Amino acid sequence: MLKVLQLIPTLDRSGAEKQMVMLAAGLPRDRFRVEAAALTRSGPLEADLAAAGVPTTTIGKRLKVDPFALRRLTRFLKAGRFDVVQTWIFAANAYGRVAARRAGVPVVVTAEMAVDLWKGPIERFVDRKLATYSDKLVGNSRAVVDFYAGLGVPADRLEMIHSGVADDPPPAVDPAAVRVEIGFPRDAKLALFVGRLAPQKRVADLLKVLDLLQHVQPDLRTAIVGDGPLRGSLEKLARQLELTDRVRFLGHRDDVPRLMAAADVVTLPSEYEGLPNVVLEAMIQAKPVVATAAPGTTEVVVDGVTGALAPVGSLPLLARGLRDLIRDPRRAAALGAAGRERALAEFRADAMVARFADLYERLAAAKGLAPAPAPTTG
Amino acid sequence: MTAEAPDAPLKLALISRRYPPLIGGAERVLGYLAEALAREGADVSVLTSAVGEAAAAPAREEIRARGGRLVVHRLPTSPLRFVGTWLYMRNLANWLRSNPVDLAYVSMLKHDAHAALGVAARRGFPVVLRPEGAGDTGDIAWQARGNFGGRIARRCKDADAYVAISKPVRDELTAAGYDGARIHDLPNGVPIPIRPWQRRPDWRDAPRASFVGRLAPEKDLPTLLSAWPIVRESFPTARLVLVGEGPERPALARLAAGLGLGAEAFAMPGATGDVESELRASDLFVLPSSEEGMSIALLEAMALGVPAVASAIPGNRRLVVDFKHGRLAPPGDAGALARTIVEQWSNFDRAFHMTRAARGRVEQQYAIRAVARRHLQLFRELIARKRSG
Numbered sequence: 001m002l003k004v005l006q007l008i009p010t011l012d013r014s015g016a017e018k019q020m021v022m023l024a025a026g027l028p029r030d031r032f033r034v035e036a037a038a039l040t041r042s043g044p045l046e047a048d049l050a051a052a053g054v055p056t057t058t059i060g061k062r063l064k065v066d067p068f069a070l071r072r073l074t075r076f077l078k079a080g081r082f083d084v085v086q087t088w089i090f091a092a093n094a095y096g097r098v099a100a101r102r103a104g105v106p107v108v109v110t111a112e113m114a115v116d117l118w119k120g121p122i123e124r125f126v127d128r129k130l131a132t133y134s135d136k137l138v139g140n141s142r143a144v145v146d147f148y149a150g151l152g153v154p155a156d157r158l159e160m161i162h163s164g165v166a167d168d169p170p171p172a173v174d175p176a177a178v179r180v181e182i183g184f185p186r187d188a189k190l191a192l193f194v195g196r197l198a199p200q201k202r203v204a205d206l207l208k209v210l211d212l213l214q215h216v217q218p219d220l221r222t223a224i225v226g227d228g229p230l231r232g233s234l235e236k237l238a239r240q241l242e243l244t245d246r247v248r249f250l251g252h253r254d255d256v257p258r259l260m261a262a263a264d265v266v267t268l269p270s271e272y273e274g275l276p277n278v279v280l281e282a283m284i285q286a287k288p289v290v291a292t293a294a295p296g297t298t299e300v301v302v303d304g305v306t307g308a309l310a311p312v313g314s315l316p317l318l319a320r321g322l323r324d325l326i327r328d329p330r331r332a333a334a335l336g337a338a339g340r341e342r343a344l345a346e347f348r349a350d351a352m353v354a355r356f357a358d359l360y361e362r363l364a365a366a367k368g369l370a371p372a373p374a375p376t377t378g
Numbered sequence: 379m380t381a382e383a384p385d386a387p388l389k390l391a392l393i394s395r396r397y398p399p400l401i402g403g404a405e406r407v408l409g410y411l412a413e414a415l416a417r418e419g420a421d422v423s424v425l426t427s428a429v430g431e432a433a434a435a436p437a438r439e440e441i442r443a444r445g446g447r448l449v450v451h452r453l454p455t456s457p458l459r460f461v462g463t464w465l466y467m468r469n470l471a472n473w474l475r476s477n478p479v480d481l482a483y484v485s486m487l488k489h490d491a492h493a494a495l496g497v498a499a500r501r502g503f504p505v506v507l508r509p510e511g512a513g514d515t516g517d518i519a520w521q522a523r524g525n526f527g528g529r530i531a532r533r534c535k536d537a538d539a540y541v542a543i544s545k546p547v548r549d550e551l552t553a554a555g556y557d558g559a560r561i562h563d564l565p566n567g568v569p570i571p572i573r574p575w576q577r578r579p580d581w582r583d584a585p586r587a588s589f590v591g592r593l594a595p596e597k598d599l600p601t602l603l604s605a606w607p608i609v610r611e612s613f614p615t616a617r618l619v620l621v622g623e624g625p626e627r628p629a630l631a632r633l634a635a636g637l638g639l640g641a642e643a644f645a646m647p648g649a650t651g652d653v654e655s656e657l658r659a660s661d662l663f664v665l666p667s668s669e670e671g672m673s674i675a676l677l678e679a680m681a682l683g684v685p686a687v688a689s690a691i692p693g694n695r696r697l698v699v700d701f702k703h704g705r706l707a708p709p710g711d712a713g714a715l716a717r718t719i720v721e722q723w724s725n726f727d728r729a730f731h732m733t734r735a736a737r738g739r740v741e742q743q744y745a746i747r748a749v750a751r752r753h754l755q756l757f758r759e760l761i762a763r764k765r766s767g
Contacts, residue, residue, distance in 0.1 A: 208734070211574070211734065212730075212731060212734050215577065215726075215727045215730055216727050216731075240572050240573045240574075241573075241574065242573070242576055315734070315738070316731070316735070
């Protein structure tokens, strides 16, 4: 029985956080005892963890550089006597790796979920420095692994485990009612974007594409779900492009699966991704995806098979992809079905969990931690 | 020396004998550039002559510019030939002698350039010259035939740098013996309106095509007028509006009457200070010119994103790729021009698509803000080079 901790900055309902909860809840209880810790603050996913019987701790980091939080985290790791600590997202990766080394945690695994082009010289320096502090850096796509190999992480410390998507039964929805509820005509064609409104997602490109399509596809409406630093300027751009009837900014929503079930197509115009969760969720719901051929996205969406890909920033091609799928519901349904098939074959949640479980046990064995045999009952 | 710290505002003299409120493409370009340089933090003094309509404008006018400062000085001159030029040159030199600047940027390689270079030789500030055109009406052609053209040309060769707005301008400078290493390619820039042009919901009831520019012979407006009755065979309510003023007005009015174009089909409302509103009220921008360097009117129409038809001459081809950013029609061919206009209106969704590509292209390559920044970078390099000897 290995004792495992999942350490992540917050428990917000976001991509990496959802993967973490899926993993924590899914690790077989006869081989692992699992806990979770939020470095900065808790969030709505704490309830999901509680439901799965995973105890949660909040460390409460307040400052960007917070030595007190580091000390609290180190003490917590020592007291918990964890065999394996897995860290997620930059802040937890940095604090977690330092604290785990100080606390003498035998196995440290670092999860990287994006081709983090935002990282500047400081972040890259920290990543390079700390690369040797973890036994494995696990990227959720080929693009992520290549990116960290390029930053100088040695090949034998890199591992690729695809993100997983749970095959939950899609919520039953009345698509017309959902359209009316968000302020669109009941028979409108609905495109859905879900993501953080940050430069990486290039939502301004999507708005320009909608401007381009306003006359050739007058029935197209777009719901933009998510929040972020660019929300104000994007809403302003939508007004300047006179798109206010056709685009709704819905902010953060807890019913994304329901909105997705009502949508005709899911779109993602990003500059870069790791392995976009929203695309996996669209595929498992058999929705076609129109996206940019961004690093990460290309590993999920197969152009012409499960959706349409356009070069990053190519507005006319993105517009054409959207228009073609909106106009041809039969083809859209076929691409959606192929997407679901692919998600079930390549991106199963249980496969992701099994690969992490196997990785933990391999690394533990290499450190001489023979996993204790599961207590036999009866 | 006026700017000690490297980030102190640059004191720039932007010299052009013609400047807004005078109406014309070159004047508008300089106006945009002066404002954009000020917005990027420069302290810009525009030196121009109080000529024509500008005589009624104040001699010193401070224009609001966030970031830096923009002051227009309209120097006294005279309507008499020779005397006017001499007075303007003397006042220009006096101003430059008594107001230290870090750099002078001069539009056209004519008298103003001669005066500025004369003062700069003693004061030591760099001078950048900017030809406004090529060909028969260009600066090099003027030097070959104008009064004192030879003397002015010799002194112009002493300038620290030249800004070429197009390849023909660069080629002419090189051919005339100007130092190629000192020629810098910087295109004209236009502001990008925040709101793009939108299709009018009822445009089909009375589609309107507009030309914006001077009513001058090189615009070949007779071809456009002759095309109009043909356009009206397909779009019987189509209106043609020529926005601008110029020497060809009487001839154009006569031609319109001869073609039977009444007030419902044709109008020449004169010049306007608000081109954008005219274009927003239009369903097509048409530029039938037989000669253009880099048309500001076309750039502005593209930046706004209004459907366009232009003559397929080299200057327009540099801006518009046919079927991508708008449509091109063979020059001087009224039938072909009419057909292209009718095609744009018959495929209005496709025309709309091209408008957004055109706007994207101008945003990428001809946005005044980016052009101003490239100017400032050049200016800083020249100033640093001059000071380090």
